[in-house]
Amino acid sequence: MKFLLTTTLLAALSLSSAAQAQSSCPADPIGISITPAGTDRFEIGVSAVGASGAIDISWGPAQGTVDGTADFLSDVVFNLADGRSVEATYLGQGSWTVPGDAETRWDGYRYTLTAGHDAARWDVGKEEVAYRFDDAFYFVMHSVLAVNYAWTDCHFDVRFDIPDDWQALTPWNEEAENHFAVASLNDLLRNLIVVGPGLDPEMIRIGGLDVVIVTEEAFSSARQEFRNVLVESLARYGQIFGDMPMDRYLVAFGADEMNDGGAFAQSFGQRLPAPFRAHETLMWARALAHETLHAWIGHAIEADPYSELQWFTEGGTDYLTMKTLYRAGLVDADDVIFMIEGQIRRYFLGRISSGPISLAEAGENKQQNRQLVYGSGALFNFLLDAEMTAQSGPGAYEAALRGLYQADDTHYSEARLLAELDVVSDGAASEIHAWLNGPFNPFDVLARMDEAGLATSAFGPDEIMVRFAANGCSGSREPACMPDFLQR
Numbered sequence: 148m149k150f151l152l153t154t155t156l157l158a159a160l161s162l163s164s165a166a167q168a169q170s171s172c173p174a175d176p177i178g179i180s181i182t183p184a185g186t187d188r189f190e191i192g193v194s195a196v197g198a199s200g201a202i203d204i205s206w207g208p209a210q211g212t213v214d215g216t217a218d219f220l221s222d223v224v225f226n227l228a229d230g231r232s233v234e235a236t237y238l239g240q241g242s243w244t245v246p247g248d249a250e251t252r253w254d255g256y257r258y259t260l261t262a263g264h265d266a267a268r269w270d271v272g273k274e275e276v277a278y279r280f281d282d283a284f285y286f287v288m289h290s291v292l293a294v295n296y297a298w299t300d301c302h303f304d305v306r307f308d309i310p311d312d313w314q315a316l317t318p319w320n321e322e323a324e325n326h327f328a329v330a331s332l333n334d335l336l337r338n339l340i341v342v343g344p345g346l347d348p349e350m351i352r353i354g355g356l357d358v359v360i361v362t363e364e365a366f367s368s369a370r371q372e373f374r375n376v377l378v379e380s381l382a383r384y385g386q387i388f389g390d391m392p393m394d395r396y397l398v399a400f401g402a403d404e405m406n407d408g409g410a411f412a413q414s415f416g417q418r419l420p421a422p423f424r425a426h427e428t429l430m431w432a433r434a435l436a437h438e439t440l441h442a443w444i445g446h447a448i449e450a451d452p453y454s455e456l457q458w459f460t461e462g463g464t465d466y467l468t469m470k471t472l473y474r475a476g477l478v479d480a481d482d483v484i485f486m487i488e489g490q491i492r493r494y495f496l497g498r499i500s501s502g503p504i505s506l507a508e509a510g511e512n513k514q515q516n517r518q519l520v521y522g523s524g525a526l527f528n529f530l531l532d533a534e535m536t537a538q539s540g541p542g543a544y545e546a547a548l549r550g551l552y553q554a555d556d557t558h559y560s561e562a563r564l565l566a567e568l569d570v571v572s573d574g575a576a577s578e579i580h581a582w583l584n585g586p587f588n589p590f591d592v593l594a595r596m597d598e599a600g601l602a603t604s605a606f607g608p609d610e611i612m613v614r615f616a617a618n619g620c621s622g623s624r625e626p627a628c629m630p631d632f633l634q635r
């Protein structure tokens with residue numbers, strides 16, 4: 148369920164931009180102040196002279212709450228143009244307005260944020276909402292910051308009024324100490340921040356990108372490994388796509404029961420079990436490299452409409468993550484076998500559980516159709532890479548991805564994506580897509596994977612075995628038998 152809030156926000160952002168011919172910025176910049184006010188409370192103040200309309204957070208439900216993310220905001224007060232302060236009217240679903248006439252102008256508002264999110268159980272994962280980060284606080288901004296969603300193209304000036312032993316870690320441009328300039332509503336809301344005492348962030352520079360890594364205490368000994376995966380994968384993605392899609396990137400590692408991650412505009416929150424266990428590297432490294440790759444595939448190369456290309460942005464990310472981890476020496480050939488087996492199994496089980504829907508339709512309910520969305524996209528990219536390498540040699544598939552990323556318009560519908568890929572693959576993209584989208588025959592799928600250099604075997608749809616059978620091999624785990632397009 149980890150994309151629920153992000154999806155909700157995207158829908159809200161596009162709704163509000165459609166509703167208004169151009170975004171209305173009441174002030175330039177709009178001022179936001181964040182001030183700690185006791186144990187787990189913050190006073191949030193927003194200054195926007197001459198504004199009107201409702202303010203919203205991205206509302207999401209959770210077990211243990213009455214009203215989801217809205218439970219943690221209280222005492223919402225608007226400052227009117229005539230100097231009066233009035234208590235806001237709550238409209239439900241994380242939306243507040245001035246009482247009475249919705250057209251009434253206001254100059255700002257304030258409210259109390261209580262960081263008690265750990266008491267609830269968030270289906271989307273707490274890294275998508277908020278949690279205590281040791282003695283500090285991890286916040287995903289759209290869950291805690293109420294703003295007017297028509298402020299899409301506004302600039303924001305965010306100030307943290309915090310004690311000397313606190314730090315504010317954000318992916319935004321730091322103008323002065325604890326004072327940040329934010330270029331858009333998207334950058335403001337679709338990011339995480341970590342604020343509080345006891346933080347020991349580490350900064351590294353990779354190909355012009357400033358990366359800030361912060362971990363909970365439980366992972367201080369694992370930092371070297373986290374850094375290694377980030378450096379290797381980011382450097383390789385930069386080479387594939389030609390450059391970095393952002394200047395700054397904030398990565399936070401927190402403890403939880405399971406591996407999961409949330410990717411945001413210029414930040415990423417990973418959670419994994421503590422204590423750190425070496426044998427789990429494939430799990431967390433894959434999640435870290437996957438979410439990082441979303442900066443290019445998913446955020447820069449953007450699905451538009453969102454649901455239509457989730458099979459490509461998720462499955463393509465899964466496939467290129469696997470290939471990159473192997474080429475960087477972060478996983479071995481057995482790990483690649485494990486991942487391809489999972490990709491085939493996911494497609495099979497997804498085809499059975501989701502029924503006869505198209506890949507584009509599957510994206511409309513991404514979590515419910517998760518196996519089909521991720522599995523089909525991974526197989527599409529695997530087969531496209533195999534086909535393009537056979538046609539044009541090594542690197543052809545990566546060059547095609549770079550072309551998508553470097554295009555003037557990086558919003559892709561399914562039709563446009565396939566048309567662009569068809570040009571460089573002699574129509575293979577549409578052919579593979581139509582085949583994966585068409586009547587389901589698992590034996591055809593296995594046969595086609597075998598043609599691409601694998602030796603597959605299945606016992607029912609849920610037990611899949613993969614071996615490598617390229618370069619004259621008949622079925623082996625040896626790296627030399629791996630298809631050339633996957634080789635190091």
Ligand SMILES: [Zn+2]
Nearest residue numbers: 437441461464
């Ligand atoms: Zn993803």
